[in-house]
Amino acid sequence: MKRMLRTYGWELLLVVLIVLAGIWSSFLSPYFLDPVNLFSSAGFFVIFALMAFGLFPIILQGEIDISLASTLAVGSVLLGKLSQLGFPLAVALPIVLIICGILGAVNGLLVAVVGLPSLAVTLGTMGAYRGIAYLFAGDAGVTTIPPAYVSLGSSWIGIVPMTVVLAIAVGIVFAVLTTSTRFGRNSYAIGNSASASRLAGVSVAATRVAAYALAGVASGLAGYVWLAQYQSARGDNADGSILFVITAVVLGGVSIKGGSGRALGVALAILLLGTIQTGMKLANIPGTSQTLVIGALLVGSIGIPRIVQIVRGRIAAPRPAPKIDVDVRREEATQESKRTA
Amino acid sequence: MSNPTAVTRRRLSLGGSTSALRVRFLGVVIFLAILVIAFSLLSPQFFTLGNGRSVLFTAAILAIAAAGQSLVVLTGNLDLSVGSIMGLTAYVVFDLAGKNAALQPFVVILALAIGALLGFINGVFVTVLQIPSIVATLGTLSIYRGFVSVYANAKEVTSGTLPPWMRALATQVWLGLPSYVWISAVIIAIVAVALTRLPWGRKIYAYGSNPKAARFYGLSSTRIVIGAYVGAGMIAAIAGLLLGAQVGNINSLLANGIELQVLAAVVIGGVSIWGGSGSVIGAAIGAVVLATINNGLVLLEVQEFYRLLIQGAAIIAAVWVDAIVQRRVIGSGTRRRIMEVES
Numbered sequence: 001m002k003r004m005l006r007t008y009g010w011e012l013l014l015v016v017l018i019v020l021a022g023i024w025s026s027f028l029s030p031y032f033l034d035p036v037n038l039f040s041s042a043g044f045f046v047i048f049a050l051m052a053f054g055l056f057p058i059i060l061q062g063e064i065d066i067s068l069a070s071t072l073a074v075g076s077v078l079l080g081k082l083s084q085l086g087f088p089l090a091v092a093l094p095i096v097l098i099i100c101g102i103l104g105a106v107n108g109l110l111v112a113v114v115g116l117p118s119l120a121v122t123l124g125t126m127g128a129y130r131g132i133a134y135l136f137a138g139d140a141g142v143t144t145i146p147p148a149y150v151s152l153g154s155s156w157i158g159i160v161p162m163t164v165v166l167a168i169a170v171g172i173v174f175a176v177l178t179t180s181t182r183f184g185r186n187s188y189a190i191g192n193s194a195s196a197s198r199l200a201g202v203s204v205a206a207t208r209v210a211a212y213a214l215a216g217v218a219s220g221l222a223g224y225v226w227l228a229q230y231q232s233a234r235g236d237n238a239d240g241s242i243l244f245v246i247t248a249v250v251l252g253g254v255s256i257k258g259g260s261g262r263a264l265g266v267a268l269a270i271l272l273l274g275t276i277q278t279g280m281k282l283a284n285i286p287g288t289s290q291t292l293v294i295g296a297l298l299v300g301s302i303g304i305p306r307i308v309q310i311v312r313g314r315i316a317a318p319r320p321a322p323k324i325d326v327d328v329r330r331e332e333a334t335q336e337s338k339r340t341a
Numbered sequence: 342m343s344n345p346t347a348v349t350r351r352r353l354s355l356g357g358s359t360s361a362l363r364v365r366f367l368g369v370v371i372f373l374a375i376l377v378i379a380f381s382l383l384s385p386q387f388f389t390l391g392n393g394r395s396v397l398f399t400a401a402i403l404a405i406a407a408a409g410q411s412l413v414v415l416t417g418n419l420d421l422s423v424g425s426i427m428g429l430t431a432y433v434v435f436d437l438a439g440k441n442a443a444l445q446p447f448v449v450i451l452a453l454a455i456g457a458l459l460g461f462i463n464g465v466f467v468t469v470l471q472i473p474s475i476v477a478t479l480g481t482l483s484i485y486r487g488f489v490s491v492y493a494n495a496k497e498v499t500s501g502t503l504p505p506w507m508r509a510l511a512t513q514v515w516l517g518l519p520s521y522v523w524i525s526a527v528i529i530a531i532v533a534v535a536l537t538r539l540p541w542g543r544k545i546y547a548y549g550s551n552p553k554a555a556r557f558y559g560l561s562s563t564r565i566v567i568g569a570y571v572g573a574g575m576i577a578a579i580a581g582l583l584l585g586a587q588v589g590n591i592n593s594l595l596a597n598g599i600e601l602q603v604l605a606a607v608v609i610g611g612v613s614i615w616g617g618s619g620s621v622i623g624a625a626i627g628a629v630v631l632a633t634i635n636n637g638l639v640l641l642e643v644q645e646f647y648r649l650l651i652q653g654a655a656i657i658a659a660v661w662v663d664a665i666v667q668r669r670v671i672g673s674g675t676r677r678r679i680m681e682v683e684s
Binding site for chain 2: 066110
């Protein structure tokens with residue numbers, strides 16, 4: 001029991017917060033706990049969940065990808081165009097997923113093979129992929145979508161929207177990938193120390209490229225959900241949503257430095273953010289004010305344990321500051337990236 | 342063994358004795374020159390005095406924000422909250438000056454104080470609480486923006502509350518150039534001198550190029566990083582104030598999402614994202630590059646696609662050059678290799 005508490009402490013904390021947020025939301029509005037409301041609100045967060053699951057292995061490896069929302073836009077616009085050209089969904093969707101996977105792999109190659117810093121690379125491709133989306137979409141975007149393409153957005157299993165089922169399925173796939181495959185084990189190893197992993201015979205570059213390609217595919221899938229939910233696709237789809245996605249992954253307990261975190265945590269973080277946002281929306285709190293709570297949650301989730309640690313350290317016998325460890329690690333990481341460069 | 346490394350690298354970036362580092366700065370200038378020549382050939386309206394002014398005017402505020410951002414990037418950290426600091430400062434200052442006319446002469450000092458406070462909070466999160474800078478400033482990006490939104494309560498404020506001289510600034514032309522360009526140049530010059538001449542700036546380079554060596558050298562990482570964030574916050578606050586005065590009526594969304602543009606300017610300007618090398622003048626030129634791309638492509642009436650594509654390609658090209666430079670600098674300094682083995 002104690003071991004389980006220690007291992008899944010973060011996830012338990014998230015569950016407690018979700019319950020608290022749920023209680024608070026149901027005080028704000030009596031309609032919150034209505035199952036139909038709950039599940040239809042959940043549908044709104046599927047797009048973010050898919051991108052967050054895709055981003056998860058990348059952050060696990062100690063890298064970042066801020067181009068995913070642009071990849072989503074390429075996916076949704078391309079799928080919309082293919083639908084207008086008369087392709088059946090069963091042909092168009094795989095094409096789109098492969099292209100989005102290639103876009104992700106390009107990021108991966110620039111990061112892992114050329115050795116460029118991932119933040120800067122994906123800052124560049126964020127613009128470039130957004131440009132590609134605009135190129136396909138034109139000024140008007142795609143608006144008339146055949147019913148076969150959008151049926152996902154309006155089909156339900158009981159009271160659960162199909163898109164939520166899809167998100168859960170993708171979450172399970174990423175959970176299995178990271179816990180039970182060589183790719184997953186290598187991802188944790190690379191996140192802890194890329195140079196040690198290389199010496200141990202792990203193909204660091206291939207694992208990184210795979211993670212980026214997977215994230216591209218997940219974003220393409222999110223593009224499909226976007227098209228099905230909103231029945232239109234434009235070049236500016238999901239613009240600016242990447243910061244929310246990163247917040248979800250980090251809040252899910254995935255260390256931004258890499259090496260630790262679980263898919264379950266990411267899923268719970270999305271659920272928590274979704275609960276808070278839905279509750280605040282019901283209470284008529286505007287979207288930009290909601291960010292105050294989300295930002296505080298993000299900083300607090302990492303900062304408060306640290307404050308507790310500092311206060312404890314002050315009370316207990318003075319020990320050498322633990323700062324140095326972190327700095328040494330940071331230094332190692334810098335040198336590592338410089339060496340791969 | 343670690344100290345010589347920091348000193349060597351410091352000298353490299355100071356005197357530019359290694360050609361590789363000079364190449365990077367030259368690279369940005371050459372890229373800008375190519376852009377200007379290409380646009381001049383393609384569009385007759387581009388290479389005119391009026392258009393040059395308009396490019397510099399658009400670049401001015403971005404260049405100020407980029408100067409602040411480079412302080413933080415030089416320490417090996419990031420400040421994603423720059424847009425929120427700009428928006429918060431402008432809104433709060435306008436609002437306070439509107440409610441209390443006695444505050445009007447002190448708007449700039451007020452803005453600097455708010456910027457310093459917000460930057461200090463960022464710095465404390467990154468150093469004392471040891472939250473990775475990308476996460477900490479992603480958090481404060483949301484917190485500061487959320488705060489303005491709550492504070493503003495969906496209202497607007499107008500620059501009419503500002504003292505008249507401040508309002509007039511946005512449209513004034515001094516010695517043939519918009520006043521904002523001069524203000525921007527002065528701020529960048531101050532930051533550049535502070536970085537290269539003052540101990541405060543030298544410590545930022547020393548810490549950024551090798552945090553561990555800086556620690557052994559007796560430098561306080563906490564103080565250096567907080568100092569960089571406070572400086573960045575104050576500069577962002579000024580940028581926000583100027584942007585607000587230019588826009589006129591502002592709501593809680595002023596400068597929303599500008600952080601990635603600012604970061605792009607810094608990266609294109611050759612400031613290493615790994616910290617420790619690059620110059621604030623380079624970052625300012627990076628802002629001019631972005632403004633030139635936007636302006637030229639608008640004149641050519643090309644699609645959004647090309648603008649985003651060229652911008653993206655410029656960022657990747659810049660970090661690619663940076664990576665090659667880093668490799669050459671590290672390759673030439675065997676001392677660094679020795680240090681790596683020892684650590």
